[in-house]
Amino acid sequence: MAPGVERPETLSRSPFDPELPAFFSWLGVTYYLQREHLLMSLRGLGGAAAPRSLLVSDYLDVEAFVPGKATTQVRKLPERVRWMGEPMKAGLDPEALEKERMGAGRRLQMNLCAEDIEEFCFRGRAEGFRVGKHLHLALAVLRG
Secondary structure (H helix, E strand, C coil): CCCCCCCCHHHHCCCCCCCCCCEEEECCCHHHCCHHHHHHHHHHHHHHCCCCCEEEEEEEEHHHHCCCCCCHHHHHHHHHHHHCCCCCCCCECCCCHHHHHHCCCCEEEEEECHHHHHHHHHCCCCCCCCCCCCEEEEEEECCC
16 A cells, blocks of 8 residues: 555544535645556545535646657656655546546546646746647545
8 A cells, every 4th residue: 555645534634624515636646656556545535524515636648648649758757756755656537537546425626637737727827838649637526
């Protein structure tokens, strides 16, 4: 098991109040966990959260981990972070995300692909920000 993230008991050792709606930010987390630990952790958060709690996370799609399908930018990234001691381990299937990751009582509010993120966040900006092809951003209601 991945230490510190897979069990809701971790939250009981923090100021977290399970009676109040919470906002969980998992930006930059999902791709560093093995798939089974990731899914177990997210289900645990959903089970511990009060109604109307939200979770935002980014994730890489499964193609980011397939050498023939990953973009050059994404192929280089795992090597860089592995060298720093943080190997990237898993991607998620955007089509199966709600079923696999959320489970009963949880619903995916938003699931943006790279083009959607650029439109939603960067349209009309002069800086020319670009989002990598395999990056996705999801917002889920943990308990509706």
